[in-house]
Amino acid sequence: MADSGSHSLEAVLQYLSSVDERSHAQESLVPATMVKEEDWQGLAFVLDGVKVISAMEEIRELLPYPNSVTRVPGTRSWMLGLANIRGELLPVVDLQQFIGGGPVVVNDQSRVLVIRNRGASMGLLVSSVLGMRNLPLSRQIQDTHIEGALGRYVYDVFGLEDGVWPVFSMAALANDERFMSAAA
Secondary structure (H helix, E strand, O other): OHHHHHHHHHHHHHHHHHHHHHHHHHHOOOOOOOOOOOEEEEEEEEEOOEEEEEEHHHOOEEEEOOOOOEOOOOEOOOEEEEEEEOOEEEEEEEHHHHOOOOOOOOOOOOEEEEEEEOOEEEEEEEOEEEEEEEEEHHHEOOOOOOOOHHHHHEEEEEEEOOEEEEEEOHHHHHOOHHHHOOEO
16 A cells, blocks of 8 residues: 555655656746746936945836926025926935935936835936836845945945846935935
8 A cells, every 4th residue: 555655755746847848948938028936126227327226115206307396495405396297296306316326317218216215105206217127036135234425325236247236215314314314
């Protein structure tokens, strides 16, 4: 009896192994746009010449630079002002200038990333957005530290064929006391 039981178990294991092999062979036929469970999704953008990425769930909306941004007197240079977006006042910050870079030169590539901070929305001006990326968690580089002002907001790094991608934490930015103190 034990012999026939082990024989059927062996047959089941061989069958499962062949299913696994066929499924891996079919994987290359799956469109690259499909997200695998082990992928991390983020929005890639350029910040002071560095390609960074932020978690999709940290970004509420992506907008072109508003036609009119009203400067608020007595604020730091990186606080660009307020914009009326669909009847809601949106503070707009030059994120690149905030982290110590030069001001973003607004052009057709410039975008405003809208985040939520303690129940209120905030717009972050960046020089360009590269689009959504699916990054394999297997490509995470553990215990990486980025030097400089950008390092305060980078909590993770991915190593890909096209380079190293720091993960910019919008939550870390929103919790930074300096960021919350726009008054000059």
